[in-house]
Amino acid sequence: MIIFLAIISFLYVFLLLFLLYGLRKLPDFYGKNSAPKTAFSILIPFRNEAESLPKLLHSLKQLKYPTELFEVILINDASEDASEAICTSFISENPQLNVSLLQNQRNSGSPKKDALTTGIRAAKNAIIATTDADCRLPETWLQNIDAIIETEKAEFVAGPVTVIPKKGFWNGFQELDIFSLQAATMGSFGVDLPIMCNGANLCYSKEAFLNVNGYSGNEGIASGDDIFLLEKFQKAGLKTKFLRSRAAIVQTTLQPDLKNLISQRVRWAAKTSAYKSFFAKIVGLTVLLMNLGLVMAFLGFVTGLLPLQALGLPFLLKFNADFILIYQGARFFDREKAMKTYLFSSLIYPFFSSYVAVISLFGGYNWKGRRFRK
Secondary structure, three states: OOHHHHHHHHHHHHHHHHHHHHHHHOOOOOOOOOOOOOOEEEEEEEEOOOOOOOHHHHHHHOOOOOOOHHEEEEEEEEOOHHHHHHHHHHHHHOOOOOOOEEEEOOOOOHHHHHHHHHHHHHOOEEEEEOOOOEEEOOOOOOHHHHHHHHHOOOOOOOOEEEOOOOHHHHHHHHHHHHHHHHHHHHHHHOOOOOOOOOOOOOOEEHHHHHOOOOOOOOOOOOOOOOHHHHHHHHHOOOEEOOOOHHHOOOOEEEOOHHHHHHHHHHHHHHHHHHOOOHHHHHHHHHHHHHHHHHHHHHHHHHOOOOOHHHHHHHHHHHHHHHHHHHHHHHHHHOOHHHHHHHHHHHHHHHHHHHHHHHHHOOOOOOOOOOEEEO
């Protein structure tokens, strides 16, 4: 057990240092003040988002981008609340915007992929941008995506996502987790081995989407509309970029309680076994074994089977490596003060992560009032 902990700790620290190297390599992007050229179709699937939609729709109104160069396609996924009525009212009250409302056409076991496919079929423009109904968009969102498309000729652009901060321990815990995921995402793009992206801030060529057969091959997996598409673009040799710009940060809402947080993380983790990228599999396995190893070491220590050093040394290695990575994420989002919850979060995280991983491997999850199996 001690030898296992030593090996996995070494691999874990090496992996995080590699991602930190990639994070340093990935440059900040500053768009030129040139006239916008790209025409976007913004796709927004929603289900039971009556509470969040008004803020998202308001942020759409605030976009500083020529209205003739973007359309908004809202896709209703069988909402049971006032979401559809909110969208209908927004459309009638804002005739200056090109907004349409569609009903999701279900064809698979993944409602969100079906909704996005429904929207893509109806999209009039060559570039697809996606976000989620519980998000808020920055005013310069499309400007920055347009700039990186024109500058880098990218056919797939992933952008930064953070949460709207709120007080409370579990809210702080979620925020630090997002910082770690975003820092790892940027680091992986920096070494040209992208392992993650977030559909809340994503953009890609419609033609390229069709050429790689969209979501074909993973329709049975409820989540993964973002990462599986990224893997397909990478495999096809298409140019993928990360838009490292504070002016392009999309904000999303925190999960309201621990139960919903676990459900969300199980949903995210459930797709990892279907990853095609070897590097992504190595990252996922290393992180899983590191957290499980710490849980096992803790149990070994409290039962007297392992000395304190067998738990303390791996924990300190992980604690320091994680701190550096998460701090870099917090600094990018200008939220260094969120690090005040890091100590307690680091104590809880191995148990939280291990529980989520085990549930995702052997069970299903509930999301938006639906039950999904692995």
